[in-house]
Amino acid sequence: MRKWIQVPRVEGRASRQAHADLPPGTFERELGKEGFFGPASHMYHAHPPTGWTDWEGPLRPRAFDLNRIEGAVDSPWDAPVFLRNQAVEMRFWRVPERMKDLARNADGDQLLFVHEGAGDLYCDYGHLAYRKGDYIVLPRSTMWRLEPSEPTVGLLIEATGSSYQLPDKGLVGPHAIFDPAMLDTPAIDEAFKAQQGAGTWKVRVKRLGAISTVTYPFNPLDAVGWKGDLAPVRINVADFRPLMSHRYHLPPSAHTTFVAGRFVVCTFCPRPFEEDEGALKVPFFHNNDDYDEVLFYHAGDFFSRDHIEAGMVTFHPCGFTHGPHPKALGAAFKPRKKATDEYAVMIDARDPLEVGDLAEGVEWTGYVDSWRSPAKPEAAE
Numbered sequence: 221m222r223k224w225i226q227v228p229r230v231e232g233r234a235s236r237q238a239h240a241d242l243p244p245g246t247f248e249r250e251l252g253k254e255g256f257f258g259p260a261s262h263m264y265h266a267h268p269p270t271g272w273t274d275w276e277g278p279l280r281p282r283a284f285d286l287n288r289i290e291g292a293v294d295s296p297w298d299a300p301v302f303l304r305n306q307a308v309e310m311r312f313w314r315v316p317e318r319m320k321d322l323a324r325n326a327d328g329d330q331l332l333f334v335h336e337g338a339g340d341l342y343c344d345y346g347h348l349a350y351r352k353g354d355y356i357v358l359p360r361s362t363m364w365r366l367e368p369s370e371p372t373v374g375l376l377i378e379a380t381g382s383s384y385q386l387p388d389k390g391l392v393g394p395h396a397i398f399d400p401a402m403l404d405t406p407a408i409d410e411a412f413k414a415q416q417g418a419g420t421w422k423v424r425v426k427r428l429g430a431i432s433t434v435t436y437p438f439n440p441l442d443a444v445g446w447k448g449d450l451a452p453v454r455i456n457v458a459d460f461r462p463l464m465s466h467r468y469h470l471p472p473s474a475h476t477t478f479v480a481g482r483f484v485v486c487t488f489c490p491r492p493f494e495e496d497e498g499a500l501k502v503p504f505f506h507n508n509d510d511y512d513e514v515l516f517y518h519a520g521d522f523f524s525r526d527h528i529e530a531g532m533v534t535f536h537p538c539g540f541t542h543g544p545h546p547k548a549l550g551a552a553f554k555p556r557k558k559a560t561d562e563y564a565v566m567i568d569a570r571d572p573l574e575v576g577d578l579a580e581g582v583e584w585t586g587y588v589d590s591w592r593s594p595a596k597p598e599a600a601e
Contacts, residue, residue: 224259237263239469241498249541250506255568256471262418269505269541270591279539283587287531292316296376297426301576303341303514307380307482308569315372319365326427329379330358333565335518337372342415342441345451346406353457357384359450363423363440375516400458403453408445416442457563458491467496469504472566486566493555495533501555505543511568512537526549527590
């Protein structure tokens, strides 16, 4: 059995409790293995770890304004890919008034996060209404289509070659964050039955990135019933009850929503700030030592970021330190309000991500410079 090389000790001035009671005038940085699950050490610096004045080379923090991606496309397979690797593929999709064809993903489970809009989803299993803030998990090879009642914009996250599962919630038990009983499944209701019948229907199937089209002389969503424990599920972020501690800033892993092969999906929801005077109130500086981190900003005031709005994405590849933006450091121990009001979706990928071909103007090229910290911001006082 493998065993980590662990040498727990304290050198120089350091806090005994991570993320709390920092030595005066210091900035904490966490170096860890396996995201936030492996052994870790905490450095205490005299200057902010993001206090760079210049940055050269391809490795850098990046940001994308997906709002600048224009044009609705009928098929999710025509939506632009903004990040991908061999285990995950992320697309940003503006849905037309009604999908003319059915979609089917033979490459992996599909996760749809509804950023804007409302409407109805029809699939093999029946009918499911959707609204802003919904997660919908579609098992691999499920046939489906959307009929928006309001203009719909979605984030598509494919678990390439794997499946979505719920995380092990450990000591807090399986009902923490959300009870699995909160997961809704499609129904074979009157709306589902009404859309059945004759007529030509096409199914666009994606396999190994290529699209095949299957044509039927009837609507193949013609099920009269089903049974089993595999089905699409839906849950809204407004129904989440996030873990929190009044004395300790929890790591992002505490907010894990779904796990798949080689990546996880986490959700940040409104919560009270930590109350303990010595506890950090903003994300701590940390190294991306084993994961590429992606954050999609859905709604609210993103307290740890400046100049970031809903519909934007930040991408922090493995290999450098990041944490709160310089403006947020001023509220590291004295928050400006009692609670957060942000909703955001985070994807932590175990393998390097590649940026897709995006239209000019989608990337905020100056994002790396937005991290430049003053020598002694308020948080150090």
